Amino acid sequence: MLKALVWKEARELAPLVALAVVAELLFYFPANLLTQFYQNYSDYSAQIPFVSSSLQNWLLVVGAVVGVAVGFWQTWGELSRGTLLFLLHRPIERRSVFLMKLAVGMALTLLVPGVPILAYAIWAAIPGNQPAPFFWSMTAGTWLIWFRLPFFYLGAYLSGLRPGRWLGSRAVPLFAAPLLFAFVYIFAAWPLVSLCATLLVEATYLFVILFVAGTRDYS
């Protein structure tokens, strides 16, 4: 039954993922190619992967947007279509339904930017592909930011799930996501602390989501 849930979530979110991939390909590359063409004649340092290149930043922005869209789609979308009543009556623990949704949503939020970032890093690591020196440690900052992308997903998920009289109060968890994102950035110089702070924020979001999912009315 968990396989069926994963299939349902993945299939439902496939159009969003497809849009994100299109955004990654179409929106970034034409602009970046022009920039690189110009920069080829001006400044080589602009092309150092993960140091001065903007590709990973664009991918992270797309990842954050995908996270918000997936979070809302999985909760507010399913609530407004009424299908959550159908889903929650299946003979399975309610917690399992929400955990499975969260697992799929988190995976997509991380994979959509993560796979191209990894591909970019591998490409940069292969000698001859680009003129600048490359060390894997250069990617650490990007991965730390990447690991914080679920803030946006979890914020949107909680905003979509929690009942609220008006959109402003409902969206508080989503509004909190960029603030927490910036707050954790304070610890960027200490990767381990940054990692722990990220995990703490994500665990708090998860705890609140499961609490709200278990106590709210589905009317």
Place this chain on the structure above:
Amino acid sequence: MSDSIVIDGLTKYYGPKCVVNSVNLRVPAGCVYGFLGRNGAGKSTLVKMLMGMVQPDAGSAQLLGDDCQSLRPSTRMRVAYLAEGHPLYRWMTVSQVARFTKAFYAPDRWHGRFLEEILDHFRISPKSKVGRLSNGQRAQVSLALALAPDPELLVLDDPTLGLDTVVRRDFLESMIHLIQRSGRTIFFSSHILADVERVADRIGMLVDGVLRVDCPTDTFKSALRRVVLEFHGSVPRFPDCQGLVSQSQIGNRLEIVVVNYGDVHRELAEGLGAIHVEEVEMNLEDAFIAYTRGETRPLPSFDREPLRC
């Protein structure tokens, strides 16, 4: 015989408004229970509390002996629930939604062949997209999916809402034909009297969140009487007494609706000085309206105050 549904003092507030007020109810196993009420009376809220979708503010309820607020998966497997509007994943085909639903049930519990036969009966192709089905067809698919795991209890929240008359009739007839077997309990809410009258053994009537009626359908129909009292001159109010459901003034007549009209009521009517008293039997629709309409203001009379143009 054990009770499939037991409700004790179930209460729900939305803000300051009490939408379900201390409802007590028992539905015996094997019963077809029609749960009536006007729009906004609290039917859906009560059904959702039964299914554990809405948390009550007070009271408790049990389905097949299991507490509604923590229904175990093993109990959910024995209970079918058709939510209002028959929500299904519109992007799935009928066979996909069947496969998805089947994944949650034990293989020996899922009757795939029966599901196919029901879909065939309704002439619904398994390849059809749910989103392209009409409301009636979606209701039929929901019913088929609900029956495939052979549930002991079916809880249907206004299953015929939004269906046209012909589809509604077909749906109900199929429902009764398919569902009824010994020991299977059906609890369905509706605001359509004809539906309930046709299929329910027992009815409950929710008025502004309060359960005003809970009895066999025939008892309800036979116990209610409309009594028309005719007067010369002004029409008095009927005094408050046991069994008085409603009273309304139409011209020089006073119409009262009374449960178990008897000697006490007759004496009161005579005491008012009525020149003519007539008892009229009521059908379920009239009885429902009398129960749920509430107090009405007297209608204007043309013969006493002619319109001036």
